[in-house]
Amino acid sequence: MPPRYARARNRMRARYDIETIHAILDHGLVAHVGFIIDDRPMVMPMAYARIGDEILLHGASKTRIARLDAVPVCITVTRLDGIVAARSGMHHSVNYRSAMIHGTARRVDGPELDTALDAITDNLLPGRSAEVRPMTAQERKATGVCAVAIEHASAKIRTGPPVDDEADHGLGMWGGVLPVTTALGQGVQDAHTPDGVAEPASFAAARRKFA
Amino acid sequence: MPPRYARARNRMRARYDIETIHAILDHGLVAHVGFIIDDRPMVMPMAYARIGDEILLHGASKTRIARLDAVPVCITVTRLDGIVAARSGMHHSVNYRSAMIHGTARRVDGPELDTALDAITDNLLPGRSAEVRPMTAQERKATGVCAVAIEHASAKIRTGPPVDDEADHGLGMWGGVLPVTTALGQGVQDAHTPDGVAEPASFAAARRKFA
Numbered sequence: 411m412p413p414r415y416a417r418a419r420n421r422m423r424a425r426y427d428i429e430t431i432h433a434i435l436d437h438g439l440v441a442h443v444g445f446i447i448d449d450r451p452m453v454m455p456m457a458y459a460r461i462g463d464e465i466l467l468h469g470a471s472k473t474r475i476a477r478l479d480a481v482p483v484c485i486t487v488t489r490l491d492g493i494v495a496a497r498s499g500m501h502h503s504v505n506y507r508s509a510m511i512h513g514t515a516r517r518v519d520g521p522e523l524d525t526a527l528d529a530i531t532d533n534l535l536p537g538r539s540a541e542v543r544p545m546t547a548q549e550r551k552a553t554g555v556c557a558v559a560i561e562h563a564s565a566k567i568r569t570g571p572p573v574d575d576e577a578d579h580g581l582g583m584w585g586g587v588l589p590v591t592t593a594l595g596q597g598v599q600d601a602h603t604p605d606g607v608a609e610p611a612s613f614a615a616a617r618r619k620f621a
Numbered sequence: 622m623p624p625r626y627a628r629a630r631n632r633m634r635a636r637y638d639i640e641t642i643h644a645i646l647d648h649g650l651v652a653h654v655g656f657i658i659d660d661r662p663m664v665m666p667m668a669y670a671r672i673g674d675e676i677l678l679h680g681a682s683k684t685r686i687a688r689l690d691a692v693p694v695c696i697t698v699t700r701l702d703g704i705v706a707a708r709s710g711m712h713h714s715v716n717y718r719s720a721m722i723h724g725t726a727r728r729v730d731g732p733e734l735d736t737a738l739d740a741i742t743d744n745l746l747p748g749r750s751a752e753v754r755p756m757t758a759q760e761r762k763a764t765g766v767c768a769v770a771i772e773h774a775s776a777k778i779r780t781g782p783p784v785d786d787e788a789d790h791g792l793g794m795w796g797g798v799l800p801v802t803t804a805l806g807q808g809v810q811d812a813h814t815p816d817g818v819a820e821p822a823s824f825a826a827a828r829r830k831f832a
Contacts, residue, residue, distance in 0.1 A: 439701060439704070439715070439801070440699060440701055440715065440717070442653035442655075442664050442697055442699070443664070444653075444655040444662035444663060444664035444695075445662050446657060446660075446662050449657075449693075450693045450695070450723065451655035451656050451657050451662055451663075451693060451694060451695040452655065452662075452695050452721075453653050453654070453655035453664050453695045453696070453697040453721065454697065454721070455697065455699040455717065455719050457713075457714075457715060482660075482661045482662060483662060484655070484661070484662040484663050484664045485664070486653055486664040486665065486666065488651060488653070488666040490650060490651055490803075493650070493745045493746060493805075493827065495746060495749065495808070495821060495823075495824070496753070497753060497754065498753055498754055498756070498760065499738055499739065499742045499749075499750055499753050499756055500738070500756060500760045500763075500764060502668075502742050502745065502746075502749070502753075503668075504650070504651065504668060504745065506651070506666065508666050510663075510664065510665070512661065527710055527711070528710065531710045531713050534704045534713065534715065535704060535706060535713075535799070538706065538710075538713070539710055542707070542708060542709055542710050542713075542794075543708065543709055543789065543792065545709070545710055545711060549709065549711045552711075553711060571809075571811035571812070572811060574813065578754065579813040581754065582815050582818065583752075583753075583814070583818065584808070584810060584814050584818045584819065584820060584821055585810065585811045585813055585814055586808050586809050586810040586811045586814060587808065587809045587811075588746070588805055588806065588808050588809075588824050588827060589805070589806035589807075589809065590650070590803060590804070590805055590806075591803075591804045591806065592701075592801060592802075592803065592804070593801070593802045593803070593804040594704075594799055594800070594801055595799065595800035595801075595802065596800075597706070597795070597797050597798065597799050598703075598782075598797050598798045598799075598800065599795055599796065599797040600782035600783060600796045600797045600798075601782070602785065602790040602796055603794070603795050603796055603797060604793050607793065607794065607795045608795065609795060609797075610706060610795055612706075613706070613799050616704065616799060
């Protein structure tokens, strides 16, 4: 039996050390980015990357990312590890690791833009930026990226089995965890890929990252 | 070859029909919920369920969910389907389905609370609420749930291969999609499960939902 907290009421742990937070950020594919528009909250999924203590965000369009310039944002990256099946509805839970970053967004331009875009591509597919052709001046103009320096960060991590009421342990019921994983398959090539060209090496690197 | 948009510049589609939005909501496990605290955005992962045109949110604590009473929230549920590997860094993308809901949260109490909690449990594990013991009066008091009537909803869906520049099609490079799926494994039982008790039927139902 693995080590357990004898009296754990709740297996949720808040963490503030930067190594834990970086590890969660570096293992995600999509961030949920919160910001305020007309006094209302907005939450959008975005591709991202971490460079040091900054998060780079890729906007679907230059217009959209422009809205994020000089405004407070909250960036949350969540990885789901399991569904926790307890003996009562109340103690059902999920095992997950989630990092929440607060900071202020700024537009990225100039030479920094290439580094930022390469990092965002490589966060999806490690090493991919070295496999593709270089960016053109026109593409640089059309691309919107912003950077958010981490001003405040926290992580929430839940692991392990359900925490049932003592009285429910004798019910004779199954209790435990249904594991959830992110699975990356085999690449599906498009119509412009010549016969015999192998899937890029970055795909295997991505599968290793999530294995 | 599957049907393709001959001149698709962008394979991202905005959708507003309620069937598409409900389907995305009903296929998610965790929602990212945005709200405003002290003029700053916050984005938290939460277990949830949909009943009709309302989203039910489960707070980790009664205190936390109380902050959501009578405030505007944005609920985003995202399912990642693939990483789109183009021939240029710029045209890299992700295939995903994301629903974004805007509404105002209200506290759920009384008899409605049981229905809400059962729905949230069943969204994680279909049919699970009928497998566990009934909720006690004390548990009802300790549990925080809020409901958000859908005031505005939209979906973003990207599917299919990369949309490369015409000039890049002749590069002889591999282009296509690395599929991403959510995989549910076999249940891992805890120390209080008697020998010979089978994994609950709701686990198989959850695996079917994500197959």
